[in-house]
Amino acid sequence: MRVLGVDPGLTRCGLGVVDGGTGRTVSCVAVDVVRTPVDASLANRLLQVSEAIEEWLDRYRPEAVxxxxxxxxxxxxxxxxxxxxxxxxxxAAARRGLPVVFHTPSEVKAAVTGSGRADKAQVTSMVTRLLNLPHAPHPADAADALALAICHLWREPMRARLAEAEARAAELARTHRARLAAAAKAAAKMKGAAR
Amino acid sequence: MRVLGVDPGLTRCGLGVVDGGTGRTVSCVAVDVVRTPVDASLANRLLQVSEAIEEWLDRYRPEAVxxxxxxxxxxxxxxxxxxxxxxxxxxAAARRGLPVVFHTPSEVKAAVTGSGRADKAQVTSMVTRLLNLPHAPHPADAADALALAICHLWREPMRARLAEAEARAAELARTHRARLAAAAKAAAKMKGAAR
Incomplete structure (x- = not known):
């Protein structure tokens, strides 16, 4: 599974593509930071971010964002x-029918360092080690984007299984309620017939 | 000049197209509210808003947003x-090269009612009167979208003139500084020659 992690921003937008292998192995496919000029209009800055994302989606074809x-x-x-x-x-992801999941900073920190309160340096250091990078990604936004992708690869199967279990539980509850209602109706009918 | 006013939102997004005539006359071309389901994913809700905007830009061809x-x-x-x-x-507007201007709620209120602290009812009532509508636009997001378009039509020429005046002043200042520098250089040269 290939994931594009994005640490969004107008001044600096971190982008990182990570491939998940068997177990917890992960490898870095690409990482970069897109910058947009501070003096450009908001609409134009958003356009530049959008174009960069479209280009990355075309080039790296991730399965999730x-x-x-x-x-x-x-x-x-x-x-x-x-x-x-x-x-x-x-x-941009929704336009291509790609799943988009938002992760909070503490979820990301917990996924890669084991602690939701880890600092930037710890996150960068763990990302560098986990992906076997020759040197630490710089700036922090680049490391954060990679951490997001890793977090997604590791959390998503668990999240999906949880969502499935919840859906099954809801279905069971619905069936149970329907049976109760049917039993109540049958009881009311019998009472009516007994009168 | 035709303006599309947008009161952005995921649950309700107000859209209003207004044509500006001579002086302060304005007329309503279209007004509506786009809703996206609360239980849809954020990405899908944004996609629905985006598609609605694209459709309005295609259908009404505004010159500004x-x-x-x-x-x-x-x-x-x-x-x-x-x-x-x-x-x-x-x-969506930047993709088509259309100018996008953001107005604060108090700028909009001041433009249509004369007071930046007007309430929703006053804004709706003034919008209904200014556009000569048979009945008040409903819900408030629809009236707000029309108010935004009117605000833009009335404020934009002033804003553009101000920006032009500022650019001219900056240009004059630059010329003046360049002349001063040239004079200082010439004086230094004369001093050197007199030695």
Whole structure:
């Protein structure tokens, strides 16, 4: 399975493609950071991010796209730009019918380092080791994009199995409720007939 | 000039096309609200918003797109979805080379009612009157989209003139600085020759 991880942003947008092998082996296919000029209009910056994503989807043909979920409230303006860049990425994937999953920063950190509170340096160091890279990806956005892809590869089977189990449980509950309703109806009919 | 106003959102996205005539006359070409299902994935909801915008751009051929700028911090999740929907709208316009301008809610309110603090009812009532509509647009997102388009039609010429004046002032300042530098150089040369 091949996953494109995206650490969305307008100033720097991290992109990383990772292949998942058997077990937990992962390998890096490509990694880069796309930048858009600060003085360009928001619409044009989004267009540049969109074009870069389309190009990566064409070139690397990932089977899924993992995007960082933005929550940050530190700087609303930046958070909005990041959210919009993430939206544009999700749109490009949805256009091609590719599944898009958003992962929170702590999910990503926990997946690659074992701790949801790991710092940037720890994430970069683990990504470098896990992917057997000759040197650490730079800037941090590039390492984050790879971490997102790895997180997706490792979490997704579990998430999918959980979703399946939940769907099965919901189905059982529905069947049970239907049987109860049928039994109640039958009981009411018998009562009516007994009168 | 024809403007598409968009009050972005995932649950409800208001769309309004307004033609500007001579002076301050404005007329409504189309108004509607696009809804996307709450239980669909974020990527799919963004895709539905994107497709609706593309269809409106094809059908009504506006010369500019006015989008509401989101600032709200009340509910981060909703604000992010709204920002992402706005980003997708801006992207669709940028793809066609159309200018996209973001207006804040208070700019829009001030433009149509005279007060940046007007409430929803006042905005709807003024939009209905300004566009000579047989009845008030409903829901509020539809009225907001029309208000955005009107705001753009009325503010844009002023904004463009201001931007032009600023560019001219910057050019004058540059010329002035260049002349000063040349004069200083000439003075230094004369001093050198006099020695």
């Amino acid at each position: 993992a995007v960082e979920r933005v929550f940050s409230q530190h700087n609303v303006r930046t958070a909005m730009g990041t959210a919009q860049a993430g939206g544009v990425v999700a749109l | 006015a989008v509401e700028r989101v600032f709200s911090q009340h509910n981060v999740r909703t604000a992010m979805g709204t920002a992402q929907a706005g980003g997708v709208v801006a992207l």
